[in-house]
Every structure is written in structure tokens, then in C-alpha cells.
Amino acid sequence: MPVTIKDVAKAAGVSASTVSRALQDHPRISVQTRQRVKKVVLELGYSVNNVARSLKTNRSRVIGFVCPELNNVFFMQVGKGIEDALNREGYSLIVCSSGESSRNETARLQLLQQQCVDGIILIPATHEGSHLQQFFDAGIPIVLIDRKVDGFSTDAVLVDNVDGSYAATKVLLKTGCHPIAYIGGNKSLTTARERETGFRKAHADDGLEVDETLVFNGNFHWESGYKLMKKLSKMSPFPKTLFVANYYMFVGVVRYLVEEGVRRHQVGELPLPNMTLANFDRFEDGAVFHEVAVVVEQPMEEMGQKAVQLLLKRIEGNRVDFPLELRLKTKLST
């Protein structure tokens, strides 16, 4: 039913190979033939069968994107960057989620391998990375985003988490906020560790002690922010300043505060209760509370774009012996 290259060939009175070459603007095809072929292509509504092409050329022009969850604004902002960059190059994107499980991640990667993707962009589910080696060995380039993993090293696009959280903490300390409560992520993730490092470094550089009783680790989900804020609010004295290491935990924190109806700091001005808040990540269309003291913004779309650039380089065969690691700067907004 669908029109193939042979149909075009027949209709144009040439061979299939000529059609193929004409469409690729091969120099050895005469201008007349080329035009005639293209005309017929339009008339018949022919469009190349990428499956057949992939089989022959061993290049599918599809890349895979695996991330922990689909319904996560951070990952999808990165995904948007990836998709935009890929579309410009005529690539398609297969999206999978690992559900934050290494087993699922492996399963998804195997599926992608079967689909013969030309490369993979991965936001790792966990800190485990040894299962990635097999795919790399099979010749599939992999670029990591956001997090690094143990036991496997490859190209990666990361942000300067240490610097971002260092700068934010500095600002807080400079305005006299001390001690600062801290809600971090699961320390098995590099991002969580790095952000905490920056937090501590800022204290050290100012000759201040971190109040360890105020340092907690969640899991980057809103529920943990909610629970930890609840715990914090039961402490006395009530902590005046809080740094939350990602957006979702921040949402949980605010949600708790809202639900508890804690009074605002300055009535009629700040929507926030009697606390100075700082956090990682801002979303134009998601964050209802924009009057946070300090926000560390990550260049999410750019991360996706850079990852695509790196990946396509590898696919083009621009093989480099050592893995490349890009560290993008965060932006501090106060």
C-alpha cells in the first residue's frame, strides 16, 4: 500500500538506484533526471522508509533518552532542549523512564539497543553505572546528564553544583542568616553530594560552623521536603533560614508551611512564613512562590542541547579517547 522507491522509479522511468541518488543530490545524476524524480516523489507522496534505510546504512537517526521519570518538570525541561536540538538535525527521540530503578534502566536501554538507536542520553536512575558498559561496548555512544555514576565513565553534561550552592549560601550568610537549615538529597547521587559540599564550603570560608542538627537528607521528592520541614518546624528555636537542594523538596516544604498556616514574615509582602528560603531550580510556569530569597537556576534546556552536541559528535565518528565532561554554570537570582 505505501509507495516505495520502486514505485517512484517506475513512474519516473528510471531505476531505483537512480531515484535513491537523485534524492541524495548525488552529483552524477543529471539535473533533468533529478527534477523529474523529485516531481514524481511529490506527486506520489513518497517518503523514505527509514526502517529499510537504517538497516542498510546502519544509522537509524533515532536517539534514546532515558530519565528517571517523565512527569518531572526538570527532566522534561532538559528533554525539551534535547528534542529541539535533535529536530534541527532531523533526528527522532525515543523517550523512556527508568522509574529510578537500575533494573528498569537496563531493560529500557536494552529496548533502545534493539531499536538500533544511534546514541543514548541518560539521566541515571541511581549512582550505579556498571551496567552501562555493555551498551558502550556494543558501540552505542552514551552521554550522561545531570549526574555521574560509579563504575563507568563517559561524556557528561553537568552543572557546577558546588559553585551554585556555595554562592547561594554565601549570600545568605552575608545577610546575617545563621545558622542555616539544610535539606539535601540522597547522598548517593553526585548532585546531592556536590550541593552539600558547596553549602559547607561557604560556611568554612566565612569561618562559620554548620549546625549539624539542622542538616537533613531527603530524596529529592516533594514528600521528603514536606516531612523534613515538619520535623524542622517542631524544633526550637524555629529555624529562621532554610536551604532546599532541589525544586520538588522545596515544593514539599512550602506545602507544609502553607498547610500549617504559618504566619508570613512580612505581611502583605512576602507570601512566605517566618522563614528565609533558598532553593535550587526555578520554573517560569511552575513556581508559584517567586519571592524566595535566593534561587540557584540551572540551564536546563542548555544541558539538553549540549548533550545532543556531544552525542552527535561521537556518532559522526569524532571519537575521542577520553570522556568529555561539561560543567555548566548555574545562575544565582536573588
Add this chain to the structure above:
Amino acid sequence: MPVTIKDVAKAAGVSASTVSRALQDHPRISVQTRQRVKKVVLELGYSVNNVARSLKTNRSRVIGFVCPELNNVFFMQVGKGIEDALNREGYSLIVCSSGESSRNETARLQLLQQQCVDGIILIPATHEGSHLQQFFDAGIPIVLIDRKVDGFSTDAVLVDNVDGSYAATKVLLKTGCHPIAYIGGNKSLTTARERETGFRKAHADDGLEVDETLVFNGNFHWESGYKLMKKLSKMSPFPKTLFVANYYMFVGVVRYLVEEGVRRHQVGELPLPNMTLANFDRFEDGAVFHEVAVVVEQPMEEMGQKAVQLLLKRIEGNRVDFPLELRLKTKLST
């Protein structure tokens, strides 16, 4: 480099066809041979080349999902439902965004066609649908989600918007809220029209007039909610009740209120200013303000799942003459 069926055949001392059949548990292959083949498959780490298989069988086990934007929590919640359902069936998902443009939508659909997807799930970019016919004619089943289009009819999974917004409005009116300001979406979209219909119907059934000076249309993005709330807030008397027809415009509304520092209705209790708010859509991990009077919740993941069910039925060849339209119920939460 990658191991093919021939390598397996050689190693197992059989022909490629036998390997193929053994892996499909063909009854005419002896148990011994089958086991030997499967053993070799494991040893060599063979995994089927889906590109070749697709070419031969004319079934790619890939389906395409086109939505207006990737970085949209509603669409991605639907996407999650789709992905989960597909993975259970061993399908992969190519995700594209149309950027809310019919031209882009067509381009993405063409790409999907080239990739030989078995079917397409589409959240239409606009009300325009005539360009979809060609893909349907080419034998690619299409299932619409959320919105219907003009000029093309096919299977669709929708929610009962009229009923949802009717019920919410009823609740508001019953508690004495009147008049109710309304911020709707672009009326070229069926969802926007239906939600407004429900809003008006509730008034009519109660014998109340809609105050037309309080009815506005945005475009479902936060900016329009922001702007329209600004306009509303300049009116006198200040409207006491507002129904917002989707989540993002609601975010814009709240954002304006927060930024302006409007006083809360009941200090220490409601985080909201002197207004009773109602809106469409709730997100567990996104909505900071959960103390809205009335929320119409859509079964987003279920929409994705149902769409997959419908689509796979069509792909299996379960051809029906007339398009199926599923209307899922919304849930009212007060």
C-alpha cells in the same frame, strides 16, 4: 560487530531460520534444538535487530506521541500513562512536540511516518485536523487525546469537560458565590468551549445570569492567567470568586495575587487572598496551593492508558468502521 542471528546459527550448528523459529517457540522445532539455540543466544549476548524485523514484518512496535509541548505537566502526566501502558506490551515510544503549530505537527507526523510507527497518539496542537487524513489514509491508526479537531474524525479519549466544570460551578453557586468571574481558554479548542459550556449551564440551571463582564478568554498559558487576573483586580467591585479553566492559567492568577501581596481572606488559614478560587487540574507535586475551594481533576494517566488500549486494538487489526470516543469522568475535589 554486533552479533546477528547468523552468528547464533553458526555457533549452534543450525540454520538462521531455525534460530528465528526457535526464538519464536515455533512448534515444529524440537525441544533440544530450541534449548541449545537459547543457550547460545545467552552466551553470545544476541538481541534481535528490531530494524530488520520491522522491515520484514511491517510492524515496528514503536508508536509516536505528539503533543503541543514537552515541558507541560499535564501532557507529561498523560505521557507517563502512555509509556507505562506501552512498556507492558513491549512497545517503544517516540515523543515529539508540535509547539502548538499545525505546520510543526505535520512535520513531526511525517517524521513518525518515516520511522514506520505502528500508530500515533496525538494531543492536537490546534483545532485544525484536515492534515491528519493523509496519515490515516496511509494506514497509520491515530488516537486523539484531550481535544477533538475539525475536518477529521478518529478514535479519541476525552474527559467530560462540560460535566466537570458544571459540577464545580454548581458547588460555587450553592455556597453563595455569585457572580463568578471566569478565565477560559482559547475557544477554538474543544476543551475551552466545553468547560465554558458547563460553567454557563450551571448558571442556567440555577436560574442565574452569567456576568459577561467577568468572562475572559486566555490561552491556557500562565501569562494569560496573570494578565487577566491583573485586569480583573482593577475592576470594581473586586470579584470575589473566580473559576480558572486550566492549571497554568491558575498558576498565573495566583502568581499575580502573590506578587501584588493581596491580603489573605482569613489570616493564618487560607494562603489565598480575598478570593474564592476554583480551577481545572491538580498535581500532587506541583500545586503549592491546595486550599482552593473547588478543583476539577482529570484522570491524566488513565487518559494515556486508554489511548494506548484503543490504539493497540486498531493495530491488532480490530478494525471498526466508526471512530470510538471515550469520555472519562472528572473528579471534583472540594
Add this chain to the structure above:
DNA sequence: TAGAATTGTGCAATCGTGTGCGCCACTCAC
């Protein structure tokens, strides 16, 4: 003007699988 170089096109092989058909060997019934 003859041979070389160039241009334009077709033939045929190939990518990795799936599958209809045929062949061989064995079993079974009479």
C-alpha cells in the same frame, strides 16, 4: 581521429529477519 576522461544510469549484492515450501527421516497402520 583515436584514445582518454567524464558523465549518467542500471545491475546486483547487501543489511538482518521472517516464512512458504520442500526435503529427508522416521513412525504407524494395514
Add this chain to the structure above:
DNA sequence: GTGAGTGGCGCACACGATTGCACAATTCTA
């Protein structure tokens, strides 16, 4: 013991495209 039936497997082709090579026709060079 012979014919039919059947279980187990391989041959060969096809899917739709790309591409090295060959070849005819044309142009160029000396």
C-alpha cells in the same frame, strides 16, 4: 512392506533502501 502421515530442519526469497562496480554515451585532449 508399502504408502500415508508427520516431525524437524534448511533453502531461498522478500522487505525497501543504499552503493560499488560496470558500462554506454558523450566530451575532451593531443
